[in-house]
Amino acid sequence: MSSPSLPPSPFRGQGRVAVVTGASSGIGAATAERLAADGFTVVLAARRVDRLTALAERIGGRAVQLDVTDQSSVDALAAGLDRVDVLVNNAGGAFDTAPVADADLDSWQRTYDVNVLGTVRVTRALLPALRASGAGDVVFMGSTAGLVSYEGGASYTAAKHGVHTLAETLRLELVGEPVRVMEIAPGMVRTEEFTLNRTQSQERTEAVYRGVREPLVAADVADVVSWVVTRPHHVNVDLLVVRPRAQAAQHKVARDPE
Incomplete structure (x- = not known):
C-alpha cells in the first residue's frame, strides 16, 4: 500500500517578497532563479548591476544595486522596499589563503566587512519589514568553514564563524516573534568565481576540485534555500549542513585517481 502524497507547502512562493544579496553570480544567482520559479517575487541585490539586470529580466525579478559594505547603499535598499518576507544573506566571499603568520x-x-558586518547591516535594515510581514525568514549563507577551521583559511573561517554565531544570537533574540532564523552551511561547492577570487589562480582553482566526483553546484544550494523557506512557518531549520557525497569532512575528500 503506497503512502499518501504530502500536500504542497502553504508557504511556497505565493507572491512573497524575497531579497537575495550577492545575487549577481554563483549561489546568489541560482537562489534568485529558484525562488522566482517557486513563485516568490525576487529582489536581486549586488554590486554588479549589469549582471543583475540581465538575470532579473530573465526571471521576472527586480534588480537593485547594493554594496553591503556601504551603509548608505543598504539604507537605500531598505527605503525602496514596501514589503520583505524573506531575506537571503548570501553576499560574502574569501579573498586569500595566507597562514596567520603571514x-x-x-x-x-x-573578508570580515563583506561576510559579517555586511550581513549585520542588511539584516538590521530589513528586520522591521520582516517582522511586519508576520511570517518573516532570515537565511544566513554560512559555510562548513564556520564550523571547522583549517590551515590557510583563517580570514574566511574566522568570518564564517562570525556568521554562524550571528545566526545563533539573532535566533535567541527573536524567539517568540514571527521571524525564523536559519543557517545553511555548504561544504565544497563549485562555482565560477568563489575559489578563483580566493586563489587568484586558475591552476590552483582547478586543483581544488580535481578528481572530485560531482562537487555541489550553486543550484544544489539554491534547492536547499528553497526547501527551508517553504516549510510551514512553525518549522525552523536552525542549521543545515550540505556537502557532496565525496566530501565527508573538511579534510576528507574522495578523489578519483588521475
Missing part, C-alpha cells in the same frame, strides 16, 4: 590585514578587513 596575515594580510587588509584582506582580513575586507
